[in-house]
Amino acid sequence: MRKPVVSPWLPMQDRARGRADKRDAVLRTAAKLFNEKGFHATSLDEVAEALHVTKPTLYYYAKNKDEILFGCVHAGLDLVRAGIAEAASSGGTALDKLQACMRAYADVVTQDFGMCVIRVGEDPLPEEGRRELRQLKAQIDLEFRRLIELGIAEGSLAPCNAKLAAFTLAGAISWIGRWYQPEGELTPQDIAEQCIAVLLNGIVRRAEPEASKPARKRKAAA
Amino acid sequence: MRKPVVSPWLPMQDRARGRADKRDAVLRTAAKLFNEKGFHATSLDEVAEALHVTKPTLYYYAKNKDEILFGCVHAGLDLVRAGIAEAASSGGTALDKLQACMRAYADVVTQDFGMCVIRVGEDPLPEEGRRELRQLKAQIDLEFRRLIELGIAEGSLAPCNAKLAAFTLAGAISWIGRWYQPEGELTPQDIAEQCIAVLLNGIVRRAEPEASKPARKRKAAA
Known part of the structure; x- marks a missing residue:
């Protein structure tokens, strides 16, 4: 009986998964560096070094730095969209x-x-990629606006300009991504809960004075 | 009688003012371009062209592009600080x-x-300039926090984590600078008023059910 030949290559399925994992590692490492040092100040040599590979290896996963940034921002927006959905x-x-x-x-x-x-975004990218990512962002804004409109319609939120309220909510939360430091004293959960509490408190509809609840929007007869 | 010689040079005082005006024009033109195209995508040639001067003329007002950005961000923070003061x-x-x-x-x-x-900020600058601008920013955050703490102490604001509330307020307002388009349908005043209303509404202290007065100053409805 002949010994079966053990292929030195992984089965196709595993190879595809391995490639996706590696691409993810490239994007994630680049995102970390972009966030810390800025997009333009980060070289692909640094990304490669952080991954213990050579720069040519990176080109197997992305054609250039722009494509890496596109992938990072797209991945971020996909996470937001999945969470929102x-x-x-x-x-x-x-x-x-x-x-x-x-x-x-x-x-x-x-x-x-x-x-x-939040920190880098689509701005450094050529027109086509920028447009695609902006459309994804606009969908997220629209979803916030739609929920605010529904909240007003169901009576849980006070009437307001839903578009501006959506920008205010999304803006305040986006800003967390600008100043948050993973090694800081506050956990992301603490930050999120307190920020969201202020924002929701700002748009909820309050009970009328007659209803023996805290009054708002009406001045008691002086 | 001899004719008095009319100097072809402006008096010192006027020259100093002329120089300050020109430096301001350089910074303002650069800021516009940085905001539209991004810092790294803007060349000093474009700044010079927009001002109808040659690039060497710019070097009379700033040593390089970094110094121009430093001047722009500093000017923006000075305006905020003056307004807050x-x-x-x-x-x-x-x-x-x-x-x-x-x-x-x-x-x-x-x-x-x-x-x-907001759009460019101090991130692209070398360490020293970055540190100086961050200190100015931190003072602004601190002033917001201080006023929130005073508001809680005077009873106009509900007890909260003042640091996070300050970040939430400043973050939502900062974000306006990211998406605001001068040619858009909303005026800066409309945007500011509605955004601020949501935010203040989120942190004011409300009257207790027992109390007969609203917690916040509002105009009489009638």
Whole structure:
């Protein structure tokens, strides 16, 4: 009987997975460096060095630095969109869903890819990539706006300009990605909860004075 | 009688003012371009061209592109600090002062230098300049925090983590500088008022159910 030949190559399926894992490691390492040092100040040599590979190896996973940034920002936006889709399809009121979306968004902006969306973003990219990523971002803004409109319609939120309220909410949460330091004293959860509490508190509809609840929007007869 | 010689040079005082005006024009033109195209994508040739001068002329006002960015961000932060100092020294409660500071900040981030603080910021600069600008920024954060703490102490604001509330307020307003388009449909004032209303609404202290007065100053409905 002849010995079976053991292939030195991995089965196709494992190879595809290995490649995806490696691409993810390239993007994630680059995102970390972009977030710390800035996009333009980061060289592909540094990305390669951090991964213990040579620069030519990187080109197997991305054609150039722009394509790496595109991949990082896209990955960040995909995480936000997945989180929002899950939150929006969960049960509960529009206010519950809005809160869940805000949590999902805050969660992502304190991680590498989400932070890269905020700190670097699509601005350094050529027109085509920039346009594609901006469309994804616009969808996220629209989803916040839609939930705010639903919240107003269901009566859980006070009437407001939903577009501006959406920008205010998303802006405050986005800013977390600008200043958050993983080695800081506050956990991402603490930060998210307190920031979201202030923001939701700012848009919820309050009970009328007659209802023996805290009054707002009406001045008691002096 | 001999004719007096008319000097072809301006008096020293006028020359100093002329130089300051020209430096301001260099910084402002650069800020506009940085905000539109990004810092790294903007060349000094473009700045010079927009000003109808040659690049060597720019070097009379700034040593290099880094120094121009430093000047732009510094100018933006100076505007914020001046606005906050004025707001903080005005009369009224801590809540009034906080609102005035938020308005001053929102006003600045929709203008060239303020937008440059938000869109470009100090990140591309060498360590020394970056540190100096970050200290100025930290003072602004501290002033917001101080007013929130005073507001809690005077009873106009609900107890909260003042540091995180300050980041939330400043973050949401900062974000305006990221998405604001001068040719858009909303005026900076409309945007600021609505954003600030949501944010203040999120942190004010509300009347207890027992109390007959609203926690926040509002105009009588009738």
